Amino acid sequence: MSLGSKKINVLLCVTGGIAAYKAPHIVRGFVQLGWNVKVILTDSAEAFVSPMVLATLSSNRVWMDRDFLSIDGGSQIPHISLAEWADVVIIAPCTADTASRLAVGAGGKLLDSTVLATKAPVLVFPAMNVNMLYHPATRDNLKKLQELGYEVIDPDSGDLACGYEGQGRLPDREVIVEEAKRAVSMRDMEGLxxxxxxxxxxxxxxxxxxxxxxxxxxxxxxxxxxxxxxxxxxxxxxxxxxxxxxxxxxxxxxxxxxxxxxxxxxxxxxxxxxxxxxxxxxxxxxxxxxxxxxxxxxxxxxxxxxxxxxxxxxxxxxxxxxxxxxxxxxxxxxxxxxxxxxxxxxxxxxxxxxxxxxxxxxxxxxxxxxxxxxxxxxxxxxxxxxxxxxxxxxxxxxxxxxxx
Incomplete structure (x- = not known):
């Protein structure tokens, strides 16, 4: 049975980079596969994409940082319930700030604690200015994420929103979907x-x-x-x-x-x-x-x-x-x-x-x-x-x- 006919639960974590505007397109891609989609939206990401849009496209509540320790949202222990629900966790885009927190195992935000609590595959899609991407601190953090078992997918190259040209673009939706399919597949052909x-x-x-x-x-x-x-x-x-x-x-x-x-x-x-x-x-x-x-x-x-x-x-x-x-x-x-x-x-x-x-x-x-x-x-x-x-x-x- 192909993955397209399976109900996969994908947790999309959207952080505060300009590429966050692509999040609705990514959600739509997974919905078209028949997958279930839930979204964590960081405070800074709200400046780039509307929670209402993501909730409408996913047909699910969008979880935000203010739900983490609030009376209403916090009572549902979202970082645990979301971590257990997900078959795959995708962080797209992943900013330099988010990468630095994940690399040290921080747990002060909803996204951070959910990643700490999940046993599902975690896919990280860095997207940022080319100079930020190649700063030694960022390179070191991304390497640490790989050592922790997260899959870090290299960003694309091209014109960046900041006016620079180089590596740092969030890959196309099709690449994100393909990487997610691979992450939830049985890996019985490794080494062949x-x-x-x-x-x-x-x-x-x-x-x-x-x-x-x-x-x-x-x-x-x-x-x-x-x-x-x-x-x-x-x-x-x-x-x-x-x-x-x-x-x-x-x-x-x-x-x-x-x-x-x-x-x-x-x-x-x-x-x-x-x-x-x-x-x-x-x-x-x-x-x-x-x-x-x-x-x-x-x-x-x-x-x-x-x-x-x-x-x-x-x-x-x-x-x-x-x-x-x-x-x-x-x-x-x-x-x-x-x-x-x-x-x-x-x-x-x-x-x-x-x-x-x-x-x-x-x-x-x-x-x-x-x-x-x-x-x-x-x-x-x-x-x-x-x-x-x-x-x-x-x-x-x-x-x-x-x-x-």
Whole structure:
């Protein structure tokens, strides 16, 4: 089951930096996932964002410093109740002042005491002026936070609100959401090096024309993201797609099948698991024109194509005993027989077969219906969003590796 279908409790702590104005956008991002959101807003943060806005977007009360020791709020012991409620605590933005208090274990404010009391993962997103960020005291405090077990995510670089340019910007909402997903995921793939290929390839005839396929890359990208959530070190080798590169994943961009072949063979040498989810073109043109081919009044054109190398077979031939190789079979007929033949002939350990004629399956779909086949002949049908399917594929891969 993917994280998107789980009810996660996220406690967003907003401190008094200019980036606090992004807090409503962050709240909205988690609400769209179906997560429960509560907010702690420091006194100084109220100068930048309205408690009413955050309460409306989260559908929950916003907790402020004055609730900590007040007759009304304090009776609910918010620093304990919030600490126990949260599955993950996010401090975004985290000012230099807040970092300094957390580093010494201060407990005089609601945010400080809640962090001291929680056993949930704590994600810290520093955001401030570049000179403040690189002051030795701030660097030392952020290092202490890491030593205390908090996850400190480096800020982005760019134009800062103070007029400076450099590092210190709060990362985009998507990065904060992705880091939160990783923080609440089971980390059963830590220590594993994973390579995933994704997307289509393009074979050019001339500078403006190529042959390709409708692959969106969504399945491969979901595999890369979910492996990263689960703690793996991930490289994504991707053909041309319209999606942004996933956060936390090293991305190698390729165009042709020969490009993907070179990248996959090179990466195979150092990985534990290779997943061939790319839709690689079977053929390429025998020659590529350096200039655009003109029609010149002709009614037809003759082209000649040759086989591209079989990347999966090549990887299977160089696979080491402790490596796991996973392939995909996208078929329009004879699904199981074609997938079984591919599994055996290419030296795969597991193959995910999907029928392109089946509704909710195949190219550019948000969902997938897959049959998993392994070398022992076992079959397992899985379906759901592509992120759901990716997680179930990783579950099966880990089972196979546990048996070897």
């Amino acid at each position: 090096s994973v390579v995933v290929t994704a997307g289509p390839t393009r074979e050019f005839m001339d500078p403006v024309r190529f042959i390709s396929n409708p692959s969106s890359g969504k399945m491969g990208y979901s595999l890369a993201k979910t492996a990263w959530y689960r703690g793996a070190d991930v490289e994504l080798i991707t053909g041309p797609v319209s999606m942004s590169s996933p956060h936390g994943v090293r991305v190698t961009k390729v165009v042709s099948a020969l490009d993907m072949m070179d990248a996959a063979v090179e990466s195979m040498a150092g990985c534990d698991i290779m997943v061939k989810a790319a839709a690689v073109g079977d053929y390429r043109f025998t020659s590529v024109s350096e200039k655009k081919i003109k029609r010149k009044g002709t009614d037809s054109v003759e082209i000649t194509m040759i086989n591209n190398p079989d990347i999966a077979a090549k990887l299977g031939s160089i696979k080491k005993p402790d490596q796991t190789l996973v392939g995909f079979a996208a078929e329009t007929d004879n699904l199981l027989s074609n997938a079984t033949e591919k599994l055996n002939s290419k030296g795969l350990d597991l193959i995910a077969a999907n029928d392109l004629t089946e509704e909710g399956s195949g190219f550019d779909s948000e969902t997938n219906n897959v049959t998993l086949l392994d070398r022992e002949g076992s079959l397992k049908k899985i379906s759901g969003t592509k992120e759901d399917v990716a997680d179930m594929i990783w579950d099966r891969v880990l089972e196979i590796r546990g048996k070897s």
